[in-house]
Amino acid sequence: MYANQNQGQVQNKPTAAYILSLLGGILGFLASLVFIGLGALAYSALSSFDSYYGSSLDIRMFGWGWATLIGFGAWMFITSILVIIFARKLNANPLEHTKWGALILVFSIIGVGGLLAFIGGILALVYKPILVGAQQQYAPQQQYGPPPQNYGPPPQQQWGQPQQSITQICPNCGKVVQENVKFCPNCGKQLN
Numbered sequence: 365m366y367a368n369q370n371q372g373q374v375q376n377k378p379t380a381a382y383i384l385s386l387l388g389g390i391l392g393f394l395a396s397l398v399f400i401g402l403g404a405l406a407y408s409a410l411s412s413f414d415s416y417y418g419s420s421l422d423i424r425m426f427g428w429g430w431a432t433l434i435g436f437g438a439w440m441f442i443t444s445i446l447v448i449i450f451a452r453k454l455n456a457n458p459l460e461h462t463k464w465g466a467l468i469l470v471f472s473i474i475g476v477g478g479l480l481a482f483i484g485g486i487l488a489l490v491y492k493p494i495l496v497g498a499q500q501q502y503a504p505q506q507q508y509g510p511p512p513q514n515y516g517p518p519p520q521q522q523w524g525q526p527q528q529s530i531t532q533i534c535p536n537c538g539k540v541v542q543e544n545v546k547f548c549p550n551c552g553k554q555l556n
Contacts, residue, residue, distance in 0.1 A: 373496040378458050381487035385451035385468045388481025392444030392472075399437030406430035443475020451484065458493050465489035 407430035447468055454464035465488025472481035530543045536553040547554055 374458050374493040375496055376492075376494050378454060378461055378488055378491040378493075381461075381465065381468075381484045381491055382451055382455040383484070384480045384487065385447060385454065385472075385484030388472055388478045388484055389444045389447035389451060391478050391480065392440055392447065392475060395476075395478075396437045396440035396444055399433050399440060401437075403430045403433030403435075403437060406433060440476055443471045446471045447475065447481050451481075454488050458491065461488050461491045461493065465491070 450464050450467045450471070454461060454468070457464075465485050467485075468481055468488060469485030472478065472485055531540050532543045532555065533540055534548040534551060534553060534555065537548060537551040539548060539550040541548055541550075541555070545555060
C-alpha cells in the first residue's frame with residue numbers, strides 16, 4: 365500500500381497506541397504470574413493438607429481450583445506476550461497499523477489484557493500515518509454563516525480620490541443634479 369516511500373518512515377509515530385498497548389501487555393503478564401502463583405500455592409496447600417490429614421477429606425472437589433487458576437494464568441501469559449509483541453511490531457512498522465491494532469484489540473479482549481491494551485488497539489486502528497517528506501493535508505476551512513462583508517472602499521475607488529456620482533442636468537434651469545432625484549432642488553421641475 366505504501367511501498368518504497370522512504371522505506372516506510374513516518375513523521376508521526378503511533379506513540380500513544382504503542383505505550384498503552386505495551387503497558388496493557390505488561391500488566392496482563394504480571395497478572396498472569398499472580399494467577400499461576402496462586403494456582404501453585406493452592407496446589408501446594410491442598411497436597412500438604414491431603415498428606416497431613418490423609419484421605420479423610422474429599423479433596424477432589426477442591427482439585428480443580430488450582431488447575432483453573434494455573435490454566436487461566438497460562439492463557440493470560442500467552443495473550444499478554446502476544447500483545448507486547450504486537451505493540452512492538454506496531455512501533456517498528458506503523459504503516460501496518462490496522463493489522464497490529466486489530467491483533468492487539470482481539471488479544472486484549474480474549475486474553476483479559478485490560479483496558480489499556482484495548483484502548484491502545486483502538487488508537488492503533490484510527491492512527492493516520494504521515495510519510496516522511498509528505499505535506500500534511502488539511503481540509504479547507506469551512507465557512508459558516510453569511511459571507512464576509514467588505515467594509516472598505518469599492519474596488520474601483522482609490523483612497524484619496526473623491527467618489528464620482530452619476531448626475532443629470534435639469535432641462536428647465538440647467539442645474540447639475542444627481543440622477544436618482546425626482547424633482548430639481550433649484551427650480552422644482554419634475555425629472556424623469
